[in-house]
Amino acid sequence: MTQEELKALIDKYLAEELSEQEFHALWTALQEPGSEEVWLDKIRDTWENPVYQGLSDDNKRQEVLEKLLPVLTANAAIPEPAAGRRVMAKLISASSYWWAAAVILMICCAGGYYFFLRSSRQQPVLVTNDTTYKNDIAPGGNRALLTLSDGSTVPLDSAGNQLIHQGTTTIQQNNGQLQYKAAAGTAGIGYNTLTTPRGGQFRVRLPDGTRVWLNAASSIRYPTAFEGKERRVTITGEAYFEIAGNAAMPFVVNIDNRADVEVLGTHFNINAYRDEAAINTTLLEGKIRVKGTVLNPGQQASLAANGQMRVLNDVDTMQVVAWKEGWFQFHTASLQEVMRQMARWYDIEINYQGNIDDVTFEGRMQRDLSLTQVLRILEKYHVRFRIEGKTITVLPG
Structure with missing residues (x-):
């Protein structure tokens, strides 16, 4: 994809006009080396020339910038979803942040639940959550x-x-x-x-x-x-x-x-x-x-x-207060720390079996997800789970 084509897709993203096919095309393009520079250029253009559809006033332009800028900074918070939209749950690793900007595309374009993940041993993965464990547990x-x-x-x-x-x-x-x-x-x-x-x-x-x-x-x-x-x-x-x-x-x-x-x-x-x-x-x-x-x-x-x-x-x-707003939010959180939060919110018991990788989690996900949806996210970090009643056993991936 040329830079001009990539810029055109980002324009459509900002105008919230991406089709599902264009979403996946942009998703793929943003994983290519050098695409982060195009993304940054578009942010600069947005700041200086708010000519995109829906960005005709400063408040709307500021809203977009507040979502785009933090994901390009390693120590910044994950951006809030646009008001009234069904936000997608996601977890990202601390090792690379520029490509996390693609998560915003899910907020604006996707329907259903999508999860954006990365571990130290795999490339970013986009997963549509349409499967469940046999014994699912509702959130608190x-x-x-x-x-x-x-x-x-x-x-x-x-x-x-x-x-x-x-x-x-x-x-x-x-x-x-x-x-x-x-x-x-x-x-x-x-x-x-x-x-x-x-x-x-x-x-x-x-x-x-x-x-x-x-x-x-x-x-x-x-x-x-x-x-x-x-x-x-x-x-x-x-x-x-x-x-x-x-x-x-x-x-x-x-x-x-x-x-x-x-x-x-x-x-x-x-x-x-x-x-x-x-x-x-x-x-x-x-x-x-x-x-x-x-x-x-x-x-x-x-x-x-x-x-x-x-x-x-x-x-x-x-x-710190993400729980009050309906989120789990993690910053270099250990698996044990994450599972303690899961145990309290889903009223489950946690057991560990075998040698579990020492992984950490970065990002946020909704607290109104079912336990199955949460476990599907965590499975991308080389762990597996077995549900027996209200007991969850964590297994090596």
Whole structure:
């Protein structure tokens, strides 16, 4: 394919006019040496001359550039899908990034699920996922158990819509979220606990307006109304917080009775699963204090089991909170790390058999994929799987 023909196909890609045949032609061409330079030239042209169909205004042009530019930078985040489109799941290796731009073509042109993969021993592979294991497992969803202050429990799911009365406090369940409303001057404060199982997630708006997202196999314990000098909650597992402002009553998160996070700002994520090596607290907005150290946005406090803490700078916050947005996202993640996430989300047990290659994973995929679809992706990394009920055995490839 000549450079002129390649440029013409990229033009049609930007205009979202590629046919399926042209998509595969462009896919093939982008694997040829030198094609990345044509791609870069087209990005420069887009920046300087927004003449493509659908790029007549700066907002649309910026949207395209935000999708194209990151995949050409080794340490950048994978671009977001175009709004309203069915994005394709993908994993890419860390060894080569320029050709990952081709993944965007799937976002704009493909129908169904496609996966873009590369391991250290194979060329990029495009796979249409149209086969399943005999025993497929659905992804997790909005499921939780609410334990009230009197010890009674209320099961919650995505279809629920109910009003729960607890003394002078009302709790509204609307689909996958709880919202608390406490009467003014409430006396006799009780505590509630919201617990997600493996394969579950849920959201809660606390009595002060603070919003909390719970990942799978997590919990939060909180009062039905906040009073006194501070607002204190306790979590296990993983949670994302957006704190309601109240300078007179600081917010404190106790992490599984292992550490406290003092909230001086608003948006942060805590990953404190017992099967992970460290408690990772990542700040997205505002300020928080962990063990006397104040974090700024983009920093992460990593607290090891022995109590030692280190602060990481310029953390990829999009990766950290990808679960909240409906994604698995990995950066040089080991197979064991990936499978731990799978175990929590699909409520499965993981066994390993034989000598498994030491592979790492880079990229992202949707959390609403079935387990079969996920395993088909991972199989491209020289591992195989056997499903027996809810037990997954990882085998050498």
